[in-house]
Amino acid sequence: MPLLEVNNLQTHFRTPDGVNRAVDGVSFQVGEGETLAVVGESGCGKSVTANSILRLIPEPPGKIAGSIRFRGVELLQLSDKEMRRVRGNDISMIFQEPMTSLNPVLTVGRQLGETLRLHQRVSRREADARAVEMLRLVGIPEARRRLGEYPHQLSGGMRQRVMIAIALSCRPKLLIADEPTTALDVTIQAQILDLMKDLKSKVGAAIILITHDLGIVAEVAERVMVMYAGRKVEEAPVEKLFRTPRHPYTQGLFGAVPKLGSSLAGDATKLAEIPGVVPSLKQRIPGCVFATRCSSANDLCRQSAPALELKAPGHLAACHYAPKEALAA
Amino acid sequence: MKRPLLEVTDLKKHFFVHSGPLGAGAATVYAVDGVSFAIDRSETLALVGESGCGKSTVGRCILRLFDITAGQVVLDGKRIDDLSTGALRPFRRRVQVVFQDPFSSLNPRMRVRDILAEPIRNFHLAKSKADVAARVDRLLDVVRLSRDAARRWPHEFSGGQRQRIGIARALAAEPDLIVCDEAVSALDVSVKAQIVNLLYDLQQELGLAMLFISHDLAIVEHMTHRVAVMYLGKIVELAPKRALFAGPKHPYTQALLSAVPVPQPGAARQRIILKGDVPSPINPPKGCRFHTRCPYAFERCRAEEPALRPTVGGHLAACHLHDLPAAQNPLAAAA
DSSP states (O other), X not given: OOSEXXXXXXXXXXXXXXXXXXXXXXXXXXXXXXXXXXXXXXXXXXXXXHHHHTTOSOTTTEEEEEEEEETTEEGGGSOHHHHHHHBTTTEEEEOSOHHHHSOTTSOHHHHHHHHHHHHHOOOHHHHHHHHHHHHHHTTOXXXXXXXXXXXXXXXXXXXXXXXXXXXXXXXXXXXXXXXXXXXXXXXXXXXXXXXXXXXXHHHOOEEEEEESOHHHHHHHOSEEEEEETTEEEEEEEHHHHHHOOOSHHHHHHHHHSOOTTHHHHOOOOOXXXXXXXXXXXXXXXXXXXXXXXXXXXXXXXXXXXXXXXXEETTEEEOOSSSOOOOOOO | OOOOSEEEEEEEEEEEEEOSGXXXXXXXXXXXXXXXXXXXXXXXXEEEOOTTSSHXXXXXXXXXXXXXXXXXXXXXXXXXXXXXXXXXXXXXXXXXXXXXXXXXXXXTTSOHHHHXXXXXXXXXXXXXXXXXXXXXXXXXXXXXXXXXXXGSOGGGSOHHHHHHHHHHHHXXXXXXXXXXXXXXXXXXXXXXXXXXXXXXXXXXXXXXXXXXXXXXXXXXXXXXXXXXXXXXXXXXXXXXXXHHHHSOSXXXXXXXXXXXXXXXXXXXXXXXXXXXXXXXXXXXXXXXXXXXXXXXXXXXXXXXXXXXXEOSTTOEEOOGGGGSOGGGOHHHHHO
């Protein structure tokens, strides 16, 4: 049994000018200790997918349908109280912006201890001791002194370390990291990625990493799921996806990213463009969501949505024309 | 020898801040502290560095969005940093800017037509109303927007389209130099590629000079001719693009390049992880400003500030390591 099993997830938002289908029928699984990256551009539904797993979507205007099973338990059917026991304990989350996701008027120690005291019912003294241990684990020097400090006294990188410490303090089975390094500078990002890799081997939690940076995906993920306009368009193990991307959108994405070292390899001066813009999610799209921007789209693509098909072992893509490898029956 | 279009000499910009109540604890932020560089006509110079290194402040000093503390800014042989507001006006036309955020940099109450016509009118570039309209149409063609965009409002456009409007507005004044301050950072990958290509084409077609301020090294490598790397208000390395990316001559540049995640799974790479955070520009470290995080720092680095000087070929770097014999210089081996 996989750790997390999401089936036909649909998260829609009611807005004054129509229903916004932010996530429209997404299914995936995460195994124990596995790292799955969810890639896509803003508005593709990757963060909404993450928030749906923890049921952090305000209802209304939002509405989550489908099935989310965590260790066999259907999360969408839990009461609010039961759900609170899952959040931060079994599944925890790191958000993008460490400044706004920490409470500015509480000390670091209080925020770290809160999670521990709520979920594990430890004494204040024990919570403090565990907090110091967690801060050491995430590489914060002078951990004991930091307990009494407030978020504004910490740098951006330090704050993100505190966020990670809070998220890992109850030894969750699944960690959802939503763009954990996007707000950080590149040298600090390197520190945090290094830390996450190190902690993964120590703590052994499964990770869902949400990002738009293909470099980070290549470095951290084992399996990758590509989203576009609320749907999953491709999924594959990381080497396969980077070696032979099969969906035209994924191919476009790879072409659009300038690579370090490009000037040394030769004078490739033009980036591949994906023409046009992402379609509005407020209209129901009958065909392929990428058809409006795809160079090889035809009437079939515009009329019927391609199903996710196994194109090679472990490699799914939703495209009528993506080449299929001969599969052993 | 031909004069460069823009010459910046020993530019300094210090801000005075009050950190405590009632003005107690007044302090000086050394945002830009002695920066010199030049940009030729039709050349793109990139200014890279992490947040707080002063790269945007340099851009704003050149645009004269505020007065500078010390140093000189010379445009086409004429010193402009000490000109009065009135005397500066004709030079303002020649240096234009594209900002990072395409949402806050366009006036939401002006139609695109008026946004683009404003610089044309202000600098008296058109002879008649019809000429203004014709120029607006031409600008929209140049940035590849449809002509009927002119009568629409900024909120009707996506981020990438707005950035095209921002670029058209900069071009409207017929500038010699455009300062792009993180002009593509806020855009999504697929749209970013469109705008990067557009800027590249414009630079080639119109022969514009560009100061490209960015933290994204891969885009910088793609876009520019020369690169200046800033750290805590100083330029630590300045070199032609290829030389810099092939063999960085400053430990900071080396670490910065190695920190960029490469989109290639399983790529064996030696990453230099810098310890700690960037020190505060209020109290920058003595000696070399990078010595607190530098893996190679030795005694001299803590005491004496290295000057930016030539190493090999037109490659400038500010690092004492280059005074050591080659065998002891870890950067010589890297080249």
